[in-house]
Amino acid sequence: MAKSLDGLMCGLRISLAGALAYTASEHFILPPQSPDALLLQGAHAPLVATILSGLLWLIAASLMFGVRTRMVAALGLTTYAAMALLLPGLDRMTAQPYLSAAIVACLALPVILAGGGDHSLVRGGWRAAL
Numbered sequence: 001m002a003k004s005l006d007g008l009m010c011g012l013r014i015s016l017a018g019a020l021a022y023t024a025s026e027h028f029i030l031p032p033q034s035p036d037a038l039l040l041q042g043a044h045a046p047l048v049a050t051i052l053s054g055l056l057w058l059i060a061a062s063l064m065f066g067v068r069t070r071m072v073a074a075l076g077l078t079t080y081a082a083m084a085l086l087l088p089g090l091d092r093m094t095a096q097p098y099l100s101a102a103i104v105a106c107l108a109l110p111v112i113l114a115g116g117g118d119h120s121l122v123r124g125g126w127r128a129a130l
């Protein structure tokens with residue numbers, strides 16, 4: 001029973017990392033005219049979107065390696081929610097950002113509560129690696 005739960009938590013952790021990496025790469029891959037691209041506003045919005053995308057890439061890589069999964073999953077959930085809900089602008093909100101934030105929350109909450117499982121490349125965080 002414990003091994004299947006560890007495998008489930010590892011699968012949730014990797015699924016969360018994939019969702020965050022897809023969102024981070026969406027800003028760079030999709031052209032600005034695409035209806036699925038981020039609708040950015042203001043002079044500093046592209047810079048903020050680039051910084052948040054880079055942060056999401058770091059979070060996704062940390063989740064893939066299994067480094068501090070509870071803390072990193074919580075950071076990923078809040079960063080994703082900020083990027084999905086605040087960057088398009090509140091006047092252009094549709095149901096899609098709310099749905100995607102709910103899906104990421106459903107992936108992140110079990111990882112935050114139970115951890116990422118025993119399958120990780122760096123066990124014990126960076127203390128064990130250094």
